[in-house]
Amino acid sequence: MVKADNVKKDYTIGKVVVHALRGVTIDVEQGEFMSIAGPSGSGKTTLLNLIGCLDTASAGEIYIDGQAVSGRSKNELALLRREKLGFVFQSFNLIPVLTAIENVSFALSLLGLDSDTVQKKSMQIMEEVGLKGLEKRFPNELSGGQQQRVAIARALVKDPGIVLADEPTANLDSNTGKDILKLMEELNKKHKTTFIFSTHDSMVMDFAHRLVQLHDGLIAKNGVGKGGGK
Ligand SMILES: Nc1ncnc2c1ncn2[C@@H]1O[C@H](COP(=O)(O)OP(=O)(O)OP(=O)(O)O)[C@@H](O)[C@H]1O
Numbered sequence: 304m305v306k307a308d309n310v311k312k313d314y315t316i317g318k319v320v321v322h323a324l325r326g327v328t329i330d331v332e333q334g335e336f337m338s339i340a341g342p343s344g345s346g347k348t349t350l351l352n353l354i355g356c357l358d359t360a361s362a363g364e365i366y367i368d369g370q371a372v373s374g375r376s377k378n379e380l381a382l383l384r385r386e387k388l389g390f391v392f393q394s395f396n397l398i399p400v401l402t403a404i405e406n407v408s409f410a411l412s413l414l415g416l417d418s419d420t421v422q423k424k425s426m427q428i429m430e431e432v433g434l435k436g437l438e439k440r441f442p443n444e445l446s447g448g449q450q451q452r453v454a455i456a457r458a459l460v461k462d463p464g465i466v467l468a469d470e471p472t473a474n475l476d477s478n479t480g481k482d483i484l485k486l487m488e489e490l491n492k493k494h495k496t497t498f499i500f501s502t503h504d505s506m507v508m509d510f511a512h513r514l515v516q517l518h519d520g521l522i523a524k525n526g527v528g529k530g531g532g533k
């Protein structure tokens with residue numbers, strides 16, 4: 304489903320080269336609920352950005368559904384992101400001038416579906432994430448946890464196969480964070496969507512069924528997670 308093969312990423316700032324990833328290999332199966340954990344600066348965001356085709360590796364290869372991503376044009380990568388990947392961010396990143404349901408349906412309409420299908424699927428996913436009745440609120444009329452639910456609905460509505468979430472609970476209090484993890488876990492089970500989420504919070508890691516730990520741009524540990532949280 305997702306594979307990183309000896310992936311390296313260097314950033315150059317002036318004359319300084321930062322080795323953000325120094326050879327990372329992981330193989331993620333369809334339907335996994337996986338966390339990429341590690342301290343600040345260990346390379347979590349860098350790895351998610353490479354898997355998400357938002358940035359390109361300095362060396363090594365990323366495979367999505369068995370297909371190598373390097374050498375593809377910007378348009379091809381945009382299409383791949385649109386069809387196969389959903390994104391959830393730490394700061395929710397909703398479009399402020401669109402209502403909750405419009406944030407969700409906009410993402411789906413980009414796939415060229417007819418408007419009845421778009422509306423129906425959007426309503427359905429809003430209900431699944433527990434936001435029935437709040438569809439017409441604007442992002443600034445929702446709590447952080449509710450906004451993140453909209454973001455999850457937006458990521459899931461197109462049935463993307465893979466959802467990448469970079470510290471999805473970092474801006475939420477711990478109880479709301481747990482609820483978001485539980486929701487993600489439920490959606491993972493129901494839709495068989497692969498979830499890869501990053502965190503430096505041990506409470507969040509405990510939800511993962513598989514835990515990959517990064518340290519200084521290398522995998523320090525790759526094993527079974529506790530799963531289910533506390
Ligand atoms: N655009 C960039 N230019 C230069 N260096 C960068 C850039 N992005 C990240 N880095 C560096 O690469 C390393 C890995 O950063 P990354 O953002 O992947 O870490 P992280 O594990 O996500 O950290 P955090 O928990 O703080 O989000 C760090 O040393 C960081 O300073």
Ligand SMILES: [Mg+2]
Pocket residue numbers: 347348349469
């Ligand atoms: Mg980060």
